[in-house]
Structure formats: C-alpha cells, structure tokens
Amino acid sequence: MTDPGEERTPEPQDDDATAPIPPSPPHGQPSSSFQGHMRAARSEFDHQVELARAGFEETNARIRERTGRDLILAILIGLAVGVIVFVSIVFANWPFVVLVTGVGLLGVFELSRALQSAGRRVDVVPQLIGGLLVLLSSYFFGGWQHWVALFVSVCFVIVWRLIAQMAARDGRVYLDVVGDALTAGFVQIYVPFLASMALVLLRQPDGTWWVLAFLIVVIAVDTGAYVTGLTLGRHPMAPRVSPKKTWEGFAGAVVAAVAAGILLAWLMLGLPWWTGIVFGLALLLTATVGDLGESMIKRDLGIKDMSSWLPGHGGVLDRLDSILPSAVAALALYYLLSPLAV
Template identity: 45%
Template sequence: MSEQGADHLTAALRRLNEARRRARTELVTPPPPRPRDPLPPTGRAGRNLPAATGVGLGLLAVVALSLFTRREAFVFLVVVACFVGLWEVARAVAQRGIRIPLLPLWVGTVGILVSAWRAGAEAMLMAFTLTAGGVFLWRVLDGGGRGAVRDAAAAIFAAAYVPYLAGFALLMLRQPDGAWLVVTFIVVTIANDVGGYAAGVLFGKHPMAPSISPKKSWEGFAGSLLLSAALGALLVALLLGQAWWLGAGLGAAAVAAATTGDLAESLLKRDLGLKDMGSLLAGHGGIMDRLDSLLVSAPVCYVILAGATGQPVL
C-alpha cells in the first residue's frame, strides 16, 4: 500500500473512532431537562363567578334541607361526598404512578362515618385504624414490593384526609343542637372563602404564598378574618346562646384552619401539575376543591363548639 493510501486509511480510522466516542457519550449523558410549562394559577379569582355562585347556593340548600328534615340524609351526603373526593384523589395521584385501592377505602369510609354518627369519637378512631390496616393488607395481597408500601401509605393518608376529618362534622351533628352546630361550622368556613375572595379582588397586593397559591393575599386573609369572626359572633350568640367573643374566636380559628387546608391542597395540586382536583362542580372544580377548607376546619370547630356547649370532646 502506498504512503498516501496509508494516510487516508489512518484518517478514516481516526474519524470512525471519534464518531464512536461521541455516540457512547450521547448514550450515557442524559439530555438536558425540558423546562416545564408554567402551571396556571391555582387561586379562586378568575373563575366563572355566576356559575360558582349558583352551584354554591344549590349545595347549601341541599345541605340545609338534609340537616333540618332527617339528619341521616346529611350523613348520606357526607358519605357520597367522601366517595367522590377519594375518587378524585386516587385519579390525581395516579399521574405519579401511585395506585390507591378504592374499594377497601370506600368500605372503610362508611365504617368511619357511621361510627362517628352512631357511637362517637372513640368508635370513629377505631374504625379508621381498622380501615388503615385493611387497606394495607388489601394492597399487599394484591402485589408486594415497594409499590405496595407506597400505594398503601397514600391510601391511609387519603383515609385520614377525607373521611376521618369529615367525621368531625358528624360528631357535631350528634350533639343536642347538632344541626345548628354544623350550620355554624359551615358558615364560618365558607366565610373564609367569600371574605378572602372579595377582599383579595378589591385590595389584594401582597401575596401570602406566591409559590403555592399566587392569588391568595394577606389582604384577602384579613377579609376572611373579619367576615368569619363577625358571622361566628352573630351565630354563636343567636343560635347557641353563647358569648359573642367565643364566636369571634371560633371564626378566627376556622380561618386559620381553612387557609391551611386550602394551601395544603394547592401545594398538592401544584406538585401533581393540576389546576383543579376535578371538574364536577361548575365554577368550583372538583368536590375536593370545595372540601379542602371544610375538612381541616371541621376538627377545630368541633373542639371549640363542644367545649362551648359543655359537651365532652371524646
């Protein structure tokens, strides 16, 4: 072979080796992550206000009718709401590969809520414990491994978050003035949303938690406090015959709890890349988008109202 041919062959081998080296580098070096599209705001401003108002008033009418006709109807409404809420949670976390077993959760939900209504707080806690154990056993028998532990933990969290917290509303209902206690709890919690929305739209300038809920402001929080405390004072004085300042404290505590629940669900939704947990309620989103503040507020209102009316907490 001539010297020129040898040079050509050497150059060709060098280019081939360089190409192979680049190919190996591309295989082991991951591509740069694609920037995620910004999530839409999770605040309540910007929704279809007429639709949201109509749906909200309709729900309140159904709740009031059940409370003042047959209380068992309200228990049934809570069970149905928890069923739908758990379904929304299961569908949401499924986007991260988490599989929540709904059937044992639904069975446990009935047990938790009926125990709360019929036997009180201790029975409700026992039913939750049995539900947690049953859900874990169900998921492990369905297939072990890390996935089973992860899914069972998510299911136990869902049982604590939805039916167990909802059970505190039924603990209030079983008290002698139970219907009025539940009305007071619902009104002061909804006042958190209404007062916060109105004050936030009119005066909101300082975000409370911009990375979680961009449209929630400190001005809105102040509006929530004012409206909830005022309505709490009025309802506790007129309906329950207790001191007005106790109702004002109830309203302030409900706002703190409801805001925590609202921000917690907003954080969960942002982590999952969701704007709403569902689309069942026009102008609101899903059932969980309405229950988020009520669920966390329920145990706080139960403890305060039970103490105010001289009823045992447990």
C-alpha cells in the same frame, strides 16, 4: 209663517262642518305616535340590556382570567349546594348523614384518581369500602368504635395495597411501594376521617346548630377572602403554594370570620358574644390551613383542580379543602365552649 209650497233656499254651511273627520284608530289599537314611543322605549331598553350584558361578560372574563373560575357558574352552583346542605341539616339529621357520606366517598374517589394520574398505586374500591366504614361508624356508634373503624380501614387499605403489589410482580422499587402504602392510609385519614368529625358533632346535643354554624363561618371565610382578594389583592400570601391568595384577601377573611362568629354565637348558639371571636378565628385558621394544604397537594400532583365535576368550582375536594380540617376544630370548640351556653 212659510208657505208649505214655497221652495226653501239652502242655508250656507260652515266649512268646518263639512270637512271630513279623520278616522279614529280601531278600538284596542294604539295610535301611530304611541306605537312610535313604544318602539323607541323598547329599543332603548334592548340597548341598555346589551350594554349591561357586555359589561358583565367583560367583568366575568377578567375574573376568569385572574382566578380561573366562571363567576356565573360558581355562584349558581354555590347557591344550589348551600340550599341542599341547609335543607338536609335543618329538617332532619339522616339526609345530612346521607349527604356527608356521599360527598365523602366522592372525595375519596376523586383523590384516588388524582393520585393514580400522578403515578401512585391507589386501589379505589378498597378506599371506598374503608371510607364508608369510617363515615357510618362516626354517626351510628361514635366514641371508641369510631376510632376502631378508622384503624381497621387504614390497615385494610394498606394490606390490600401490599398484597396487590406482591401479586403484580412488576418490579416496583421498595420506596415506591412504601409510598403507595402510606398514601393509602393518608386518603382514609384526610377525607373520610376528617369528614366524619362533622357527623360526630351532629350527634351532640344542639349539634345540628353547631354544624350549621361552622359551615357558615367557613363559607364566610372563603367569600371574604375571595371578594377582598379579587378587588384589593396586591401582595401574594404564599406565592409558591397558591399564587392567587393575597394578604388583602386574608384580611377580608378575618373580618368576615369574626363578624360571622359573633353573630352566630349570639343568635344561634346561645353563647356570650366574645366566644364568637374565638369561634371565628379558630375556624379561620383551620380553613386557611386546609386551603393551602390542598393547594400543596395539587401542586405536588401537577394539577389545577382535583376534577371538573363542579363547573366554576373544580372538584368536590376543591370545595371541601377548608371544611375538612374545620370540622375537627368545630368539634373541639363544641367541647370547649358549649358549657358557656345560656
């Protein structure tokens, strides 16, 4: 035992035990090495984002140079319009009637202003009144009343133009006056009457699904032609009318139209699958004719787009060019093919 009064000799201590302990990072804060890894990862991520953005902007610039359209705006506006149309037609008929009426009147206004800029005398207000009469009569009455409304509206705008010309006394020559009168009637037939065919189709049994189906096929035609023509297009289809349309794009439209037609006939319309081929090809024809027809009108007027109301797309009529004649074809196909539905 050790005497309590005896002094103790301190025992030697290990050097490691006396070495200072490095301070630990405060609670909740990463170590410096972890921060370094995070900064490196963030820097690499920012670099990849910049590369992706630069690549997308370069691709978008090439597309804009080739087609004259802004790809981002075109996609966003196209999706928004598609959602609006789908919601308006599926859940109730009256929103779609309001939509078609509003779009049809915008098309009348747009075409009238474009014709005015080319030197034609077009009276906008009478055109809007006549267009409203044609569009509303097609849904609320249909049948012979619709044809009467069309006749009345055409006569109304022509007579208005002739009276306005007599009141003007500006020395306009005979051929120009006749041209103005014919142009007035053409506006009524081209926009409100063709658009009203979609409302006539809507009134039929299962008409909602037929309207939706023909719109999907027309969109498939436009999309197939655009994508294929943009990536593979080499041979112009109608260079004097629309130099950017190619036969390769038309081939893509054929594939898209037939595929969409078969799927819609089978899954939505309850028709035999082979009727989808007829459905798709007929709408392909009318959509292509409508697209080229509007291109001829714009070339004759010396303009690129009917307006700039829809950025990335042009004007309202630039989106309706394929749909307007296709509405007539869709109504005819309804009468022809709907008896085959199971």
